[in-house]
Amino acid sequence: MNTAPDPAAARHRWLTDEEQRIWRAYLHATTLLEDHLDRQLQRDAGMPHIYYGLLVGLAEAPRRRLRMTELAMKAKITRSRLSHAIARLEKNGWVHREDCPSDKRGQFAVLTDAGHEVLRRTAPGHVTAVRQALFDRLSPEQQKALGEIMEIVAEGLQPNEAGADLPWLR
Amino acid sequence: MNTAPDPAAARHRWLTDEEQRIWRAYLHATTLLEDHLDRQLQRDAGMPHIYYGLLVGLAEAPRRRLRMTELAMKAKITRSRLSHAIARLEKNGWVHREDCPSDKRGQFAVLTDAGHEVLRRTAPGHVTAVRQALFDRLSPEQQKALGEIMEIVAEGLQPNEAGADLPWLR
DNA sequence: CGTGACTTGTTCAAGTTTCAAGGAGCTGCC
């Protein structure tokens, strides 16, 4: 179950007003930004943000291909979700699957030329959107701080961390 | 393949390596955190994070009720999405709808006692999860910086901002 | 009053994500 009787920690310490303010700002900003980028990419590239990220992941990989599990890990999504997503991208002609010769269970997702072309065409607009929403509004110090903070948070939730769950292994 | 001070590409300035690192850390951390909290609440409270946020929104409102549009704005979601969500929460018995006497088009979403009870029971665990994932890992300075950064970003995407889109008015 | 523009909330259909289950291949061990 959940938080079993654990005498050690101050289990039920509430958030202070200040913490609450920060937490709400976080939720507020992240949902707005995600919505914003999702809409931007849906409009300009015909796919949600996460799908775009998959194409980027493939574009960066050697020979523009990655095993399904690797891509899932890179994108931090479950393999199930990836399976559906690649099916859709395949239908769009932006990705195709290829059998792995060395492991017959394995599949490669491979970025097609059409997929690469979509990226080439839409990446500038996307970068601009990110820049306008985020980097253009923050001082260099704030950018640096943001990077550090996010690295800490990510590290703490890293799946190989003790007690963390393993979304893509389920 | 990114930081080319290419005059032709100057129109859409690429992200520098450092910016890219920050941006990836951001994406990485926010998706992990969202997944983590979604899973925590699904497990302990039987609903996704956003639905939980709706109950919290109602609990904070006078008389534990809010007009649909107000609640949608508060939660930063479309009215359509809210309509579905409230239908589900109503099925759970945690919310019920009430007609607005002064505007016959209007509906109030009202938190029921059962809904309040769910919050009472699950809030501590949720707060703990947020604390462990976020606040416990950041220095006071980092917390402060995070709050400021997120406020700036949110403000920039605020729907009443010029040129921004209005998700909940669509 | 009455008419047109707008608001409120819902609904429908299409798309996406999750969860549980399962087929198939790999691996180690007897």
Next chain:
DNA sequence: GGCAGCTCCTTGAAACTTGAACAAGTCACG
């Protein structure tokens, strides 16, 4: 070899989200 236990990926159904379209109510203004 044979078999248990694992990994890789997919599937199908249910839950959730989206965007467009809609009925009903309100409002401003002639």
